[in-house]
Every structure is written in C-alpha cells, then in structure tokens.
Amino acid sequence: MNILEKIIARKREEVEEAKVLVPVKKLEQSVYFPTETISMKKYIQRDDKSGIIAEVKRKSPSKGIINAFSSVEEVSIGYMQAGASALSVLTDVDFFGGKNENLTIARKFNFCPILRKDFIIDEYQIIEAKSIGADAILLIAACLEPNRLTELAKFAHSLGLEVLMEVHNKEELDRSLSEHLDLVGVNNRDLTTFTTSLDVSKKLAEFIPDQFVKVSESGLNDPAAVVDLKKYGYEGFLIGEYFMKHANPGKACAEFVEQIQRLEK
Numbered sequence: 001m002n003i004l005e006k007i008i009a010r011k012r013e014e015v016e017e018a019k020v021l022v023p024v025k026k027l028e029q030s031v032y033f034p035t036e037t038i039s040m041k042k043y044i045q046r047d048d049k050s051g052i053i054a055e056v057k058r059k060s061p062s063k064g065i066i067n068a069f070s071s072v073e074e075v076s077i078g079y080m081q082a083g084a085s086a087l088s089v090l091t092d093v094d095f096f097g098g099k100n101e102n103l104t105i106a107r108k109f110n111f112c113p114i115l116r117k118d119f120i121i122d123e124y125q126i127i128e129a130k131s132i133g134a135d136a137i138l139l140i141a142a143c144l145e146p147n148r149l150t151e152l153a154k155f156a157h158s159l160g161l162e163v164l165m166e167v168h169n170k171e172e173l174d175r176s177l178s179e180h181l182d183l184v185g186v187n188n189r190d191l192t193t194f195t196t197s198l199d200v201s202k203k204l205a206e207f208i209p210d211q212f213v214k215v216s217e218s219g220l221n222d223p224a225a226v227v228d229l230k231k232y233g234y235e236g237f238l239i240g241e242y243f244m245k246h247a248n249p250g251k252a253c254a255e256f257v258e259q260i261q262r263l264e265k
C-alpha cells in the first residue's frame, strides 16, 4: 500500500466511527450550519490580496513534525494580516496532526474563506466541514472515482461550500473535470513518492479550462517562483511548510508577500 492508500483506508474507519459518535443531526445543530459561506474563488481573485492560501500544518508524512506548538489563533490571524487571500486548515489527525477544532478556531478569529484540508470520501465529511465553519473543501482526484467526485462536489454545492479539486497529472485532470468545481489545484507533490516539482504546475496549466481558478499547491518556498507561476495563469498558491517551519509563520508570510510585491513592481 502506498501512503495515499494507507491514509484512505484509515479515513474510511474514522468516518464510520465519527458517524456513530456525532450523528448528522448533531452536526446540523452547529452555529455554523446556517451561516453563509465566503467565496474562496472571489477572494483569490481580489486585486488587493496576494492569492496565497496559507495553511495551518503541524506535521506531514513526508516531513514529520513541522510545527507542533504554535497557536492556531496567532498563526491564522498572522496569515490574514500578512495579506493572504484565504486559509487552509488540515483536519486530518493521524497523518497531519490536525483536528477539526483548529478549523473552528481559525473561523472564530478571521473573516476570510477557509478550506478544510482533509481526505474527503463521504458526504458525512462535507456536512462536518460546514458544521466546523469551513467555506470550501478539497477533493483529491487520485482518491476518488470520477463519478463519485462529481457527486461529492454537487453535494458540497448544495451546502454552499466551494470545491477545490486537486490533480497531479493530466490523466486525473481529464477524467475528473466537470462543471461542478470552482477551483482546480495542481499538486506539485506526488503523494505516492513525495517528490515535488513546480514543472507539474507549469505543464498542466494549459489544460485547465479558464472557468476555474487555477491553484498551484505544495513545495512553494520562493516568491520568484510564485511570480513565475502567475505567467502560466495561476492565481492561487497553497503554501504550508515554508511558513509553518518558521517560529512566526505570519511574519514569514508577510515577508513572502512583500517580496512578491517587490518583484512585481
């Protein structure tokens, strides 16, 4: 089993456990359930923002512990003050050291779109995403049959959540594209081998139809690379590790944004 298969196998167990522990009826009682969501697509396209989707990421299967202790409140506020367009919060517990509560903390302290970063395979997790305060979900093409992905995307829309579909190659993109998506993310990291190359984003850009906001994900640690990727049509940039490995992730994000601005002058 590769790591992605391991994560999905565990996720199936987790979701079944959660359905018993917190039934859907309970999720629907959350204060966030009736609230309107904030469009990530719109925020990424705003001229006064950087396009950065800044991620709260404590650890990962490829890097181990990145930042175990910094407070989600401070990090998320720091990111938004730095000029990030949106937040991404990992909620996977076992492999990424996240939790649902982290997203809710980010929600309490920020008015901005928040992506629930997890491995979504079931409608239950989408209802849960809404109940913890998310505005958008991630659907990973490598983990889902195309018809199932479309079903889940439609379900997310029925709850007012936007959908970022993640692909890593042209085959995944071609088989999984549908009108029911809002943003398409190209993961520069191969989730089965962990090798990262920005060429993946550059190669796939021309095949993503213009109706979707293009997002380049992972391995971004250089403002010049972001400026370069914009030439390929990318408007969103999902960055976790580079910010989180600093003692003050918000400050690292602010400096990154300033450098982009300097390069673009």
Ligand SMILES: O=P(O)(O)OC[C@@H](O)[C@@H](O)c1c[nH]c2ccccc12
Binding pocket: 055, 057, 117, 118, 140, 166, 187, 217, 218, 219, 220, 238, 239, 240, 241, 242
């Ligand atoms: O920490 P990085 O290299 O900046 O990457 C962020 C983000 O792209 C990465 O966390 C990610 C992209 N797709 C995922 C799917 C699941 C978990 C995590 C991810």
